[in-house]
Amino acid sequence: MNTLEETQTQKAKKNVNAKKAKRVPVSEQYSNLQTACRKVVEHLERKGIILPEASIKTIGDGLPDSKTGAMVVNALASVVFLLTRFSGLAHWFQRKTFHHTRDPIYQRLIVAILKGYYVPPLRVAAVADKGVVDDPKNAPDWTLIDGLQRTTCYIIAVLMTTLGDELVEMGCIDEQIWNETFREHAHACDINELL
Numbered sequence: 001m002n003t004l005e006e007t008q009t010q011k012a013k014k015n016v017n018a019k020k021a022k023r024v025p026v027s028e029q030y031s032n033l034q035t036a037c038r039k040v041v042e043h044l045e046r047k048g049i050i051l052p053e054a055s056i057k058t059i060g061d062g063l064p065d066s067k068t069g070a071m072v073v074n075a076l077a078s079v080v081f082l083l084t085r086f087s088g089l090a091h092w093f094q095r096k097t098f099h100h101t102r103d104p105i106y107q108r109l110i111v112a113i114l115k116g117y118y119v120p121p122l123r124v125a126a127v128a129d130k131g132v133v134d135d136p137k138n139a140p141d142w143t144l145i146d147g148l149q150r151t152t153c154y155i156i157a158v159l160m161t162t163l164g165d166e167l168v169e170m171g172c173i174d175e176q177i178w179n180e181t182f183r184e185h186a187h188a189c190d191i192n193e194l195l
Contacts, residue, residue, distance in 0.1 A: 029099075033159075041084065047162050051083070052080055052192075056076070058073045058075045058136055059076065060074060079194060085141075085142050087142070101174070101177055107181050113153055127142060157194060
């Protein structure tokens with residue numbers, strides 16, 4: 001004979017099993033996640049996250065590019081700089097990218113970002129009306145030259161940290177992949193440190 005506590009536990013397990021997550025086709029998950037990436041700043045604002053000032057720090061004097069005349073210089077910038085100062089953000093996803101949450105290589109990269117590990121730098125360009133920028137710190141616009149996949153992984157990491165389980169509800173990621181691969185790391189990541 002079951003005790004009352006055992007009966008309640010069994011009922012709770014049945015309710016969990018009965019409430020299965022809706023099955024979202026993989027192609028739909030992909031497009032839902034890309035849409036969420038395009039709207040990352042809106043999602044941050046909706047969750048009440050205040051974006052800090054976005055700045056860039058150049059390293060060294062740089063060298064002129066022989067073809068364009070532009071100055072090539074190393075720089076350090078925050079993820080928030082990437083999200084707010086790059087006009088190309090909305091257009092990056094016009095080119096089909098990988099299904100990052102399903103690809104083992106990009107799963108590892110997203111987890112590394114969530115854990116705060118070193119990720120190779122992106123190659124970016126400061127853009128001005130007439131092409132050449134005198135001082136990259138004051139450039140009115142930026143664009144991505146190399147690093148589309150890393151950029152996408154950074155944005156997905158920001159979404160995971162900000163939205164958490166909501167990404168599954170939005171049909172952006174498979175529930176099993178979320179629980180087994182990302183959930184623990186996303187919940188342990190501090191969004192302010194990531195930005």
